Amino acid sequence: xxxxxxxxxxxxxxxxxxxxxxxxxxxxxxxxxxxxxxxxxxxxxxxxxxxxxxxxxxxxxxxxxxxxxxxxxxxxxxxxxxxxxxxxxxxxxxxxxxxxxxxxxxxxxxxxxxxxxxxxxxxxxxxxxxxxxxxxxxxxxxxxxxxxxxxxxxxxxxxxxxxxxxxxxxxxxxxxxxxxxxxx
Numbered sequence: 624x625x626x627x628x629x630x631x632x633x634x635x636x637x638x639x640x641x642x643x644x645x646x647x648x649x650x651x652x653x654x655x656x657x658x659x660x661x662x663x664x665x666x667x668x669x670x671x672x673x674x675x676x677x678x679x680x681x682x683x684x685x686x687x688x689x690x691x692x693x694x695x696x697x698x699x700x701x702x703x704x705x706x707x708x709x710x711x712x713x714x715x716x717x718x719x720x721x722x723x724x725x726x727x728x729x730x731x732x733x734x735x736x737x738x739x740x741x742x743x744x745x746x747x748x749x750x751x752x753x754x755x756x757x758x759x760x761x762x763x764x765x766x767x768x769x770x771x772x773x774x775x776x777x778x779x780x781x782x783x784x785x786x787x788x789x790x791x792x793x794x795x796x797x798x799x800x801x802x803x804x805x806x807x
Contacts, residue, residue: 763796
């Protein structure tokens with residue numbers, strides 16, 4: 624019996640095996656449909672199966688790829704699908720919020736940032752998303768407060784965002800960086 628047969632049992636040659644092969648090649652968009660099918664066929668709890676893990680990874684991988692290409696409208700449904708099935712992952716909340724914000728829905732972005740920050744108050748990217756959302760919603764005092772909380776996190780966590788936004792004095796509502804979206 625081959626190693627793959629022992630690892631995947633009856634799945635060798637199935638949608639799962641084909642989806643994993645595509646996923647490992649970085650062909651996330653193609654892997655998603657096959658992995659969705661494998662999740663439906665899996666008899667274990669969908670959120671806990673190996674197929675669902677790889678589906679989540681493929682959804683996030685393709686969503687991030689689309690975000691990097693500036694295609695936030697195409698990325699959002701993929702990321703939203705992931706967050707609907709796995710709502711307790713702060714990274715999924717962040718990416719869904721970033722996609723919503725970058726396509727102009729800053730209310731959704733703010734809500735997603737808050738969900739991510741409830742799970743991890745020191746989540747730097749989520750704090751930046753919160754600041755961006757507040758800035759776009761013309762809530763400069765809250766945006767400045769978010770940036771100051773981000774910098775406060777720097778006492779506990781090392782992160783490139785903290786270094787990029789560091790300054791000697793706290794942010795004021797009238798002194799928000801103009802390139803927040805670029806850092807997002």
